[in-house]
Each structure stands twice: as structure tokens, then as C-alpha cells.
Amino acid sequence: GQQVMQIPQYQHVQEGEDFTTYCNSSTTLSNIQWYKQRPGGHPVFLIQLVKSGEVKKQKRLTFQFGEAKKNSSLHITATQTTDVGTYFCAAGNTPLVFGKGTRLSVIA
């Protein structure tokens, strides 16, 4: 079945550094969603990308959908301690398939 691979699994950054997580699929995706889960919390929907090459921004977060619609990335500029958590991509056919997530730690 559909699978989405996320890398890296873990990322430790100093506060103020940038962070990027990648989501890759072997097949063309119709759309991709991104979620954030704070430690001890539940996943919260961030954004959905639908179009080839689409770029969306939410404050310091930039989301991209690849031209071939097989990959996506989430980039955080100048990380803050509030960015700590696990970021998941989700894609595929009905129902959605979630990647294993990238856990971000921010060292103040």
C-alpha cells in the first residue's frame, strides 16, 4: 500500500537555527498534509498542499510540494522552543497514511 517516508527521524537544533524535514513517496500523491504533535499532546493539522510545486507559508514555517508531487518538505526558519514536537506528513489514498514523523528538539 501507499507509504510515505520521512527523514530525518530526529533532529536536534540550537534555538535560532533552521530546520527541515522531508517526506518522500515512490508514487505520485494527489495531496499531502502536515501535522504537528507537541510532547504529550495529540496531532494537530497544520496545512494541506495540493498543487505541483506549491509553496505555502505560515509565519516561520514554509511548506513545499515537489514538482512531481512525490515529495514535500517543511522548513522552519530560526527555530524557537515552541517549535519542539514531532512533525508528521500524511498522504495517499483514502484513508490517509501517516509518515513516522520527525522529532524536533530545540536547545535554548
Add this chain to the structure above:
Amino acid sequence: NAGVTQTPKFQVLKTGQSMTLQCAQDMNHNSMYWYRQDPGMGLRLIYYSASEGTTDKGEVPNGYNVSRLNKREFSLRLESAAPSQTSVYFCASSETGSHSQPQHFGDGTRLSIL
């Protein structure tokens, strides 16, 4: 504005005991889901209900049963709990079962089986 409500929040069971996890949503969503989350494994779908009256198996359905009681409620039952079912369980809902709909998650149930 409750969203998705799960009960209980924590539970400890002994091997072989049975238990039902409850989930209710107040967003008038058609589709509901049960996931388990284990360290390093992400979110794995156990069962889902695309609409009232239907249920389908997900990636890891063995050892579980579900009931879509009505449009609001979707319960998950462990008939004979096993230590391998120790996990955090999340219920989620979406407006429809389409992969283009965002999912809204409950706070989770932390289940330990001894």
C-alpha cells in the same frame, strides 16, 4: 467547543482483560478513525469508519473490534488485552473519508497492559 473527546485518558489492564475505549465528536463529521502510536512507529491506523454504518480495517486491526454506534460515537474494544497492545490510542474524525480532508484528533488514551 469539545471537538473529539476520548475516555478514559489513562488505563492499566492485566493481560486477558477486556476494555472499550470511547470516542465522541461534536463536529458532525462523517468519518472517524482509531490509531495507535508507539515510539518510532508513527501513527498506525487500526480501524476506520468512513460513514455511519460502515467500518473497515486499517493497517493493524488484529486484536481489536470497533463499533460505530451513531454518527457521533466510535468505540474501540480490546477483547483480551495483550502486553503488545500497550500504546497510546488516538481517535480522530474528518468531515468525509476523503484523503483531502484534515483529521481532528482527540487527546488520546494511554493504555498499559501488564
